[in-house]
Amino acid sequence: MLRLPPLRHEAPGTLDEAVALLAVDGAMLSAGGTDLVPNLKRRQYPDAATIVSLRRIPGMAGVRVESDGSLHIGSLTKLSSLAEHESIPLVVREAALSVASPQIRNQGTIGGNLCVDTRCNWLNVPQTWREAAEPCLKAGGETCWVAPAKKDCWAVSSSDLAPVLVALGAEVQLVGSGGRRSMPLEDFYRNDGMAHLTKGADEIITGVVVPPSSDMRASYRKLRRRGSIDFPILGVAVVASFDDDQVCTASRIVLGSVASSPLRVPEAEEVLVGRPFGSEVIAEASEAARKFARPLNNTDLTSRYRKRMIPVYVTRALGDLVEG
Template structure:
């Protein structure tokens, strides 16, 4: 049986306490909530933590609230099944939550956990003896990337479903750390680095996801994977458009998941849509451009060539559903 290595578990009751505990434990400690991402990684000995700060019991971190000024606040330990079933949040966000992993994992996993999901790679998310056989990689004690050995960059993939749609919604993250709290756009949570993929400050904890009022924004999320359940996305496409009454696209956001170590904005495609109607021709043009910034590597289930090929198709379908 795959078992967890020993660690000290701390169970703070308040966020301030959690921040303090995390700081006290120093490097090598981490936060955990649902555990559905972290525990398998620890069982495979990909990561080691001498201490885990368990956020489940932290008061006020769970739940979906309507903000006084409009918009929605979603606590980081809100469970994914709760988000998936919520009618208070934008439908695309609930949909994205509803297609994460499996029913059981959605009952356990949290919004914060999905936002902070470790990047994944088919050379990394393997048991320890497998990685011993192949040789360790940059992300875990090795000195070379197994995907692109010439590079000193880690290409592990951002494989979570919520970030692309959260970015398309213009959502922000509130994080709390030893230096206080700050709120910033979801996109700024990520760095295109498979190892150091979260742009959190040392000791900082994601506390909530803030979704602005939808206010006429049309949003969608498409998840591409081999099976209708359990699997991580091989490609995620989130898109939002704001249409003027005559059908002209005033603004568009297109975000790809699972094609890099961070969600990828498709600015060229967005610019092609701006000020134009969402006709089939315009959509095709933008969809083709959407594939440009994506550089999928051969480190997920379906091949990188395939994933690159189908980006325009799924972007096109996403935009069609919004037109």
């Protein structure tokens, strides 16, 4: 059995206290803990000293419909609540329902899901296995074992909600020692496996704002080995609007789990806009997505197979938007 290392546990009652605790070296924030705790048990964070839990802070969970039709989702809202909430767009509910298992969805939160650490076959193993080789870049060494010729970490963004909420144009609200701010979720990510979030270490997501989407059609398709419980090894989120003649007027296509951040595919989005929606443009957009993405051999199944699945999953997701 893997055990946690010795750690202090703090459960502040206010956001201000949490921000102050997070400013200290070695502090790590915990929401549901379903990603953090296994990573700690595998000794992926050797500098961790204190866990700062958000769970005693009131008012951090729940969904509110704003007067302009947008949704405010508190960052501690559980994935299971999200999946059941009638005001939440169906595509978000389905993506939430595809995460892990019922037990984990009852514990895991939307904020934690958006910040879930990047994953790699070399790193997400127990410490004793990792010690069979020199530490890789992300573990403090000098070489990335996935792409040794480069000086970057390519660990994989593995959140199901991130590509969907980027495609819907969501924003995150943050609080930290520098005050409060909001930013498009798209800008919250950086394609760097070691530092995939652009937020500061003491910044906490307080909420997620999803703009009105009732005039859009959307779909999320997820590739994984086991349908019952598995991280995505490819996620395809598509959102588009159409005029009365079924001509696409706007689109967003976002790939998850092919890089260290969710990736929008502008080449594929442009193919759709201004043209009647059907099998011809869907095939062109799917091919554009295939050319765009370069999955590596650091998660389940081979990179070659995952690359071949990109046009298949984009075709399926866009096919979900065809009316009738």
